[in-house]
Amino acid sequence: MPNEKPKAVVLLSGGLDSATTLYMARRDGYTLHALSFRYGQRHSHELACAARVAQAASVTQHVVLDIDLRKFGGSALTADLAVPKHRSAAAMAGGIPVTYVPARNTIFLSLALAWAESLGAADIFIGVNALDYSGYPDCRPEFIAAFERLANLATKVGVEGRLRLRIHAPLIGMTKAEIIRTGRDLGVDYSLTSSCYDPAPDGRACGACDACQLRAKGFAEVGRRDPAGPPAPDEG
Amino acid sequence: MPNEKPKAVVLLSGGLDSATTLYMARRDGYTLHALSFRYGQRHSHELACAARVAQAASVTQHVVLDIDLRKFGGSALTADLAVPKHRSAAAMAGGIPVTYVPARNTIFLSLALAWAESLGAADIFIGVNALDYSGYPDCRPEFIAAFERLANLATKVGVEGRLRLRIHAPLIGMTKAEIIRTGRDLGVDYSLTSSCYDPAPDGRACGACDACQLRAKGFAEVGRRDPAGPPAPDEG
Numbered sequence: 438m439p440n441e442k443p444k445a446v447v448l449l450s451g452g453l454d455s456a457t458t459l460y461m462a463r464r465d466g467y468t469l470h471a472l473s474f475r476y477g478q479r480h481s482h483e484l485a486c487a488a489r490v491a492q493a494a495s496v497t498q499h500v501v502l503d504i505d506l507r508k509f510g511g512s513a514l515t516a517d518l519a520v521p522k523h524r525s526a527a528a529m530a531g532g533i534p535v536t537y538v539p540a541r542n543t544i545f546l547s548l549a550l551a552w553a554e555s556l557g558a559a560d561i562f563i564g565v566n567a568l569d570y571s572g573y574p575d576c577r578p579e580f581i582a583a584f585e586r587l588a589n590l591a592t593k594v595g596v597e598g599r600l601r602l603r604i605h606a607p608l609i610g611m612t613k614a615e616i617i618r619t620g621r622d623l624g625v626d627y628s629l630t631s632s633c634y635d636p637a638p639d640g641r642a643c644g645a646c647d648a649c650q651l652r653a654k655g656f657a658e659v660g661r662r663d664p665a666g667p668p669a670p671d672e673g
Numbered sequence: 674m675p676n677e678k679p680k681a682v683v684l685l686s687g688g689l690d691s692a693t694t695l696y697m698a699r700r701d702g703y704t705l706h707a708l709s710f711r712y713g714q715r716h717s718h719e720l721a722c723a724a725r726v727a728q729a730a731s732v733t734q735h736v737v738l739d740i741d742l743r744k745f746g747g748s749a750l751t752a753d754l755a756v757p758k759h760r761s762a763a764a765m766a767g768g769i770p771v772t773y774v775p776a777r778n779t780i781f782l783s784l785a786l787a788w789a790e791s792l793g794a795a796d797i798f799i800g801v802n803a804l805d806y807s808g809y810p811d812c813r814p815e816f817i818a819a820f821e822r823l824a825n826l827a828t829k830v831g832v833e834g835r836l837r838l839r840i841h842a843p844l845i846g847m848t849k850a851e852i853i854r855t856g857r858d859l860g861v862d863y864s865l866t867s868s869c870y871d872p873a874p875d876g877r878a879c880g881a882c883d884a885c886q887l888r889a890k891g892f893a894e895v896g897r898r899d900p901a902g903p904p905a906p907d908e909g
Binding site (some may be wrong): 500502503504505506508509533537538539540541542543544546547548552553555556574575577579581582584586587588590591592593595596597622652 | 697718724738741742744769773776777778780783786792810815816819824827829832
């Protein structure tokens with residue numbers, strides 16, 4: 438009898454959040470179609486992490502798509518602006534950071550939607566999180582709801598009523614510590630992941646950007662050492 | 674005094690509709706930032722047309738972005754399926770055709786949105802048309818309205834209230850004949866455009882696909898010969 442599990446497209450950056458999301462989709466009974474992007478990000482090390490996570494999770498397929506967003510300019514992740522370091526929690530909560538990439542999640546979800554429709558998949562997973570890090574407009578529940586509504590108007594399968602497309606953002610209301618606990622229970626190997634906005638050429642995390650600080654805080658709260666974190670001071 | 678015209682991002686395929694849309698944006702007083710895609714379409718001849726139209730309209734900038742949608746499969750425009758020929762008007766009106774590309778306009782608008790935000794442009798133009806050719810779900814007014822709503826939730830400029838993003842689809846309710854008349858009044862040179870889904874290697878239109886038939890009907894209704902159409906039978 439053929440495999441009758443439903444298919445899901447899962448956006449996979451190679452970071453902690455998307456790796457956890459991938460394992461949550463697996464837990465929920467989907468076959469996994471992982472999608473990553475080479476979009477001109479400075480930290481392309483994350484793509485190597487995405488490939489390792491995809492392999493560890495035994496995905497059915499992992500597609501890496503090239504989109505050169507550098508042609509549009511406008512973000513520290515794709516241009517030559519400095520990534521902010523050692524910001525306080527108050528500073529992080531104080532507005533949309535320079536690391537914002539214009540319309541990034543809209544672009545990523547659009548491409549996931551195209552693939553989902555081609556596959557006959559109704560379900561798309563994205564690891565956005567609104568609680569720990571509320572600065573990005575396209576990480577909020579109202580954005581996800583608006584995209585889901587659009588998806589069902591934009592596609593043949595949606596308009597014909599053959600599929601009810603759903604955008605799953607299971608991390609959206611979780612703290613980083615809750616995400617890490619959930620992932621550990623599901624067997625995520627966080628040593629394979631990378632969250633840093635400004636890693637060293639060998640992929641080592643900087644430990645000081647917003648993403649590194651949020652990740653470190655999450656591991657501290659669950660009482661664990663981050664297996665992919667920067668070396669502790671006494672490891673010098 | 675610096676140029677104070679507002680900027681617009683205009684999706685430009687190189688076809689009749691998008692060329693007309695570009696000239697309508699110019700008429701409305703915008704500086705033009707034209708955006709085209711190399712997405713694995715069989716008819717890449719249209720990109721040469723897009724470049725010629727952009728030059729003729731004196732755009733400020735023309736960006737061609739590569740996205741290999743063939744990685745997702747699922748359309749006659751990007752895969753090896755046959756393009757339907759000599760279909761009747763009734764057949765064309767009878768459902769979503771095989772030439773549908775999953776989520777194409779969602780993807781194109783998402784990327785236009787990213788560029789618009791980077792430029793500080795509030796206005797995006799797309800040459801979709803719901804009247805002559807109602808088969809595509811992402812050519813309908815409700816799709817455009819849903820995308821505009823999403824755009825203002827998805828972006829920093831929208832959320833901060835610095836720009837009210839608008840998606841302009843000025844052709845959406847026009848017949849092909851009305852589009853051609855409008856374009857002629859604005860000086861569009863239709864000999865530079867290509868609408869065919871299945872052109873010959875030298876770019877010559879097939880004359881038989883849905884797009885060719887709709888275009889021919891439009892020129893017939895305005896009593897003009899299509900300067901980029903297939904040769905008339907007596908030119909044989």
